[in-house]
Amino acid sequence: MLDLLDVRSGYGETQVLHGLSLAARPGRVLAVLGRNGAGKSTTLKTIMGLLPCRGGEIRLDGVPIAKRPFDVARDGIAYVPETRDIFPSLTVRENLELAARRFAAKGAGSWTLERVLELFPRLGERMDNGGTQLSGGEQQMLAIARALLMNPRLLILDEPTEGLAPIIVKLIHDKLQELKRAGLTMVVVEQNFGFATSLADDVAVVSKGQVVWTGSASEIRADVEAQHRWLGV
Numbered sequence: 498m499l500d501l502l503d504v505r506s507g508y509g510e511t512q513v514l515h516g517l518s519l520a521a522r523p524g525r526v527l528a529v530l531g532r533n534g535a536g537k538s539t540t541l542k543t544i545m546g547l548l549p550c551r552g553g554e555i556r557l558d559g560v561p562i563a564k565r566p567f568d569v570a571r572d573g574i575a576y577v578p579e580t581r582d583i584f585p586s587l588t589v590r591e592n593l594e595l596a597a598r599r600f601a602a603k604g605a606g607s608w609t610l611e612r613v614l615e616l617f618p619r620l621g622e623r624m625d626n627g628g629t630q631l632s633g634g635e636q637q638m639l640a641i642a643r644a645l646l647m648n649p650r651l652l653i654l655d656e657p658t659e660g661l662a663p664i665i666v667k668l669i670h671d672k673l674q675e676l677k678r679a680g681l682t683m684v685v686v687e688q689n690f691g692f693a694t695s696l697a698d699d700v701a702v703v704s705k706g707q708v709v710w711t712g713s714a715s716e717i718r719a720d721v722e723a724q725h726r727w728l729g730v
Contacts (some may be wrong), residue, residue, distance in 0.1 A: 498523045498682055499544070499574075499651060503553035506543040513539040515706040516553065521651065521699075526673075526683045528697035528714065530690070530728055536706040537686040538579060541655050544684075545569050545576050557651075575649035579656040581640040585628035589620055592628065592639055596646035613642040616672055634665035641672070652676070653684045658692055670696060690728060694718050702727045 499521040507513040513536045521527040529537050542548045544555055546566040555562040563569050570576075584592050597610050614621040617638040623631060631639065637657060644652060657673070658666045666689070673696055677683065687693040694700065694714040702710035702723065710723050717723060 498558060499684070500556045500559075501540070501544070501553070502556070504540070504543060504550055504555060505552035506539055506548050506550055508539075508548070512551070513706050514543065517703065517707055518553075519701045519708050519711070521682060521684050523682050524680045525698040526677050526685060526696055527699045527701060528693040529684060529686045529701050529703060530693060530717075531703035532727070532729060533688075535703045537703050538655055539706075540703065541576065541578075541653055541684070541686060544653065545574065570647060573648075573650035575644035575647040575652050577637075577640045577644050577652070577654045577657065579659055581636045583628045583631075583636055583639050583643070588625050588627055589631070589639055590624040592643055593620075593646060596643045600647040608645040608648050610646070613645050616645070616675065617642050634661050634668070637661065637665070637669060638672075641669075645676075649681075651682045651684065655686045656688060657685065658687065658689050666692060690724070 501517055501519050503516045503518055505512060505514050505516060517536065517540060519529070529540065531537050539548060543550050544562070546564050546569050557572060557574070563572055593610055593613065619635060620638055620642060623635060628636065657669055661669065670692055673683070677696065685693060685696065694717060697714045700712060700714055700717045701708050704727055709727055710717070
């Protein structure tokens with residue numbers, strides 16, 4: 498589904514990705530792991546067109562990906578950033594309705610307002626609350642729900658457990674497992690090793706802007722040397 502081939506990218510004159518290659522396969526969850534500063538978030542921003550791809554190629558279903566963020570979204574990739582980026586001045590309802598109106602449901606099984614509220618019933622209790630009135634966990638639920646209303650083919654999440662209490666981490670994990678069982682393809686950048694490897698099918702480890710290890714989640718859990726060398730686990 499998604500292929501990054503020898504991708505180079507960065508910020509200004511600083512190059513962060515140095516020929517990074519990885520692949521996300523349909524119906525599977527790919528976890529991208531690595532130490533802080535390895536280039537994980539830069540990879541996601543480059544996929545989404547938030548940073549320019551300075552070399553290499555990014556393909557979606559074999560076709561070079563669009564370069565502008567709104568075109569990437571229109572092509573079926575939804576992005577939940579580490580900062581969540583909900584609209585703080587809008588209510589939960591308004592945040593969700595913006596996405597629901599822009600990306601209409603596409604038949605049976607599509608994500609609708611009713612369906613995301615079934616997935617995250619807490620949001621149904623907070624529909625008239627503004628973004629600034631939500632807890633960190635509620636903001637993360639809202640960010641994921643809003644992304645799902647885009648009815649994406651691929652969901653990308655950057656550090657979905659960052660700053661959340663353990664009970665909310667478990668809830669987010671359970672909800673992402675539901676999405677996985679429903680067949681949604683996902684790419685997840687995550688520092689929480691246990692969370693990532695219990696959710697993922699496949700793992701790519703990034704260091705200094707390159708993929709240095711690939712394999713299954715069970716393989717990385719068994720590879721203690723790789724954990725110590727590349728992740729500091």
